[in-house]
Amino acid sequence: MANNAEALKEKELGNVEYKKKNFDAALEHYRKAVELDPTDMTFRNNIAAVYFEQKNYEACIKECTDAVELGRENRADYKLIAKALCRAGNASKKVGDFKSAKVYYEKSLSEHRTPETRTLISEVEKVIKEEERTAYIDPVRAEEEKNLGNDLFKKGDYGTALKHYNEAIRRNPDDAKLYSNRAACYTKLAAFDLGLKDCETCVDLDPKFIKGWIRKGKILQGMQDAGKAMSAYQKALEIDPNNAEALEGYRQTMSAVHSNPEEMRKRAMGDPEVQAILRDPAMRMILEQMQNDPKALHDHLKNPEIAEKIQKLLESGLIAIR
The missing domain is CATH 1.25.40.10 (Tetratricopeptide repeat domain)
Structure with missing residues (x-):
């Protein structure tokens, strides 16, 4: 002690x-x-x-x-x-x-x-x-896995091709093109939601990669969302205004939007983002102003936040600019 x-x-x-x-x-x-x-x-x-x-x-x-x-x-x-x-x-x-x-x-x-x-x-x-x-991460191995996936994709073996695309992305997760390839594979497997997610990752990584926007447009067409598909094709045409695939996709979606406006409106009204925009008193006032004075649109588009909301309403088919 x-x-x-x-x-x-x-x-x-x-x-x-x-x-x-x-x-x-x-x-x-x-x-x-x-x-x-x-x-x-x-x-x-x-x-x-x-x-x-x-x-x-x-x-x-x-x-x-x-x-x-x-x-x-x-x-x-x-x-x-x-x-x-x-x-x-x-x-x-x-x-x-x-x-x-x-x-x-x-x-x-x-x-x-x-x-x-x-x-x-x-x-x-x-x-x-x-x-x-x-x-x-190993870009060389990623390229090898991508090529294996491409060969299997061409042969119609989409399930095995997907495994190689998965490995390619793990080996080089910042390569936008790999997500585009996997999105094409998901489309063939009818997994449109996963394909769309990959397209969004692809264009986030490389906004100038035109194939990513075109593929996104095609998937959205397959999901019967003509308004958003039209917007994706618009992005592609901003990169290359003469791209035949983007032009054709844009024409098809434009036609779909105008051929069934009621269905388009019904789908749009079920979108929580659209509902929030339409509930916004300031946006309602802006829309009324645009209806009475089309020239007011130009001024409102200078505000990025308002421009984004107007673009969303355009995509949904609830408004049109002539």
């Missing part, structure tokens, strides 16, 4: 120096505490804290693991063991060893569950996932 009391005094002296950032002095007191009472893991936790502040992360990790072993031998409070494991995780993270950090955090969590440790695990999991994703 006498030794333990002396050890606690040394610990308190160490804490005073630690708060002053006199880490070498703090270390001396904590080591004396260990000598006086080698069964208490608290003092080793204190030493690990000093090593962490000194950026001696390898020594910190070793001290933490030694503290955990000592604590288990002497039936220490599980919270102290969790604290040592968490600090070992923090030190591992500092040296860029995120997988070891995750292991330490998970062990800490198994001793004592805290929201802070759960957050730390989530953070390192994101880093590990991104590291794995980045390490997997």
Whole structure:
């Protein structure tokens, strides 16, 4: 008991120096505490804290693991063991060893569950996932997988082609053309919603890739959404006004819009975005103004937010500009 009391005094002296950032002095007191009472893991936790502040992360990790072993031998409070494991995780993270950090955090969590440790695990999991994703990127392999997919696509083996396109995208996720290829495959498999999503990713990555806009238009035609398909073809024609495929698609969708205006209106009114625009008092006023004075449209289109809403109403077929 006498030794333990002396050890606690040394610990308190160490804490005073630690708060002053006199880490070498703090270390001396904590080591004396260990000598006086080698069964208490608290003092080793204190030493690990000093090593962490000194950026001696390898020594910190070793001290933490030694503290955990000592604590288990002497039936220490599980919270102290969790604290040592968490600090070992923090030190591992500092040296860029995120997988070891995750292991330490998970062990800490198994001793004592805290929201802070759960957050730390989530953070390192994101880093590990991104590291794995980045390490997997290989544009040369992506091109090989794309070519294999293209060969199978031509043979009509769309299911196997899709697997190769999936792998190509994993290998080079920033290549817009790969999403266009996969969208074509999804279309053949009648998975129009997935094809549309790929087209949107494609044109987001490369807004000047005309084939992405044309393919988006075709998929929207297949989904019987002539208004949005017409808008996609318009984007393609902005890139190349003479593109025969885009021109033909635009003519077809324009014809579809005018041939069944009631169906078009019914579909548009079911769109939550359209409903929100029509409920907006300011937009209602603008639409009335445009009806009474067609020249007012030019002024309103200068406002990007209003122009976007007008474009949405044009796509839906609810308004037309002549």
